[in-house]
Amino acid sequence: MLVPGPATSGRCRPRGGRPDSEMPEDVRRYEYRYREIVEPDWRRFPGWWNVTPAQWRDAQWQRAHCVKNERQLREVMGNLVDDAFYADLATDQARHATMSLLLPPHVLNTMVPDAAPDADRLYADPVRRYMLPVASDRHPHWPSHPYATRDSLHEAEMWVREGLTHRYPTKVLAEVVSTCPQYCGHCTRMDLVGPSTPQVDKYRFALRPVDRLAGMLDYLRATPGVRDVVVSGGDVANLPWPRLEAFLDQLLKIESVRDIRLASKALAGLPQHWLGTEVRAGMARVAGTAARRGVGLAVHTHVNAAQQVTPLVAEASRAMLAAGVRDVRNQGVLMRGVNDSQAALLDLCFALRDSAGITPYYFYLCDMIPNCEHWRLALSRAQELQDSIMGYLPGFATPRLVCDVPYAGKRWVHQVDRYDRELGISYWTKSFRGPVEEADPGAADRRYEYYDPLDTLPESGRRHWLADDRSGLLSELTARP
Ligand code: SF4
DSSP: OOOOOSOOOTTOOOOOOOOGGGOOHHHHOOOOOOOOOOOOOGGGSGGGTTOOHHHHTOHHHHHHTOBOSHHHHHHHHGGGSOHHHHHHHHHHHHHTOSSOOOBOHHHHTTSSTTSOOOHHHHHHOHHHHHHSOOGGGSOSSOSSOTTOOTTTTOTGGGEEETTEEOOSSSEEEEEOOSOOSSOOTTOTTTTTSSSOOSSOOOOOOOSOHHHHHHHHHHHHHTOTTOOEEEEESSOGGGSOHHHHHHHHHHHHTOTTOOEEEEEOTHHHHOHHHHTSHHHHHHHHHHHHHHHHHTOEEEEEEOOOSGGGOOHHHHHHHHHHHHHTOSEEEEEEEEOTTTTOSHHHHHHHHHIIIIIHOOEEEEEEEOOOOTTOTTTOOOHHHHHHHHHHHTTTSOGGGOOEEEEEETTTEEEEGGGOSEEETTTTEEEEOOOSOOHHHHHOGGGGGOOEEEEOOGGGSOHHHHHHHHHTOTTSHHHHHHHOO
């Protein structure tokens, strides 16, 4: 029987794991050059030829002109790309996408930043690959791992109040809103975030927002063991500022809360939001209160490619620092065809640090959600990449490459307990005791698993998975021409 291997399309570049001694020469030879960043000229898009700089800087204009479907993309791009590209997009939206399409003009403008975006350039573009997915990106034979699931991190199982995940002993994640100004194809919260797609009927919060946020605050007041609150979503940029500020003011009154991190990809996707007068003034008030109370207030953003660090993004980041935020940090996601090389990661980290004052913090292995195999990397490749970037950046700005292991939490890629490369199964243990272990003491000694993408496995490993295919799904997919 034919066992499909790595996809051979030039646009999909799967790479299996190799020992360090076999690492390609180019991986070891990175030459740093300071590069001045430039805002791409949006007038290269036919639909925006007459958009003024004042309109472009206006967050409301950006939100009102988001691209949400094929028709709107045609209005912006016209004949720059052919019908085949639009058909590829429409097929993806109908059959594969786990996230709706939502692209602020600023995001679209970072694709093919220095040329007219024809179809070939657009297909090859790293930002396009994850923000504007098309059907031909997906792996033809192994689109999903058999163990891929919605809510692959089981966050909802660990809710202590609706939207409040308490997984680690001293930290919580507060999902204060379930929408974003932009939707990323690989979103790990695809179960909850954004409108439903033809493939995914999204979970909806049951409580009214005001009651949900009040419940979170009640829990934190009653749980002094929690000192660190990640205020996330969705994207906090989609919570009206007065409501976000009111929530933060309440958080800052809780004596035990010592760190607050605001999660917003919009700092890079819609920097105009964070440059708005109301938001900047409000952030200065909140940061002032945090400083008086000795609380660390930080903004965490999500940038995956160096070309996304534009002057507007740098201005927004520096505006947050000037408002008194202690740090702006980046949490990217490792993805094939986006940033899976030493050069791509270092270019991104230097652009963040040198041009925008953003600290590279984490790169995550892509979580095991459906239809994302073409993005995911094998753990062994992530280990190689971590090794390859050591020694170039200041220690405090050298990002850790981590696997967010279901139930176990974030683990550095070299912390793996055991790794079966043939079957692509890594085994991980927990080093902490959180609420899950208190409820189930046996959980502390358990080993948790993460799986490499099947197309990166040796043939013997792929044969194993096909033989173990109880549902018949893999056999059916691999039998397709
Ligand atoms: S911004 Fe974050 S929460 Fe929103 S779609 Fe992207 S990854 Fe998901």
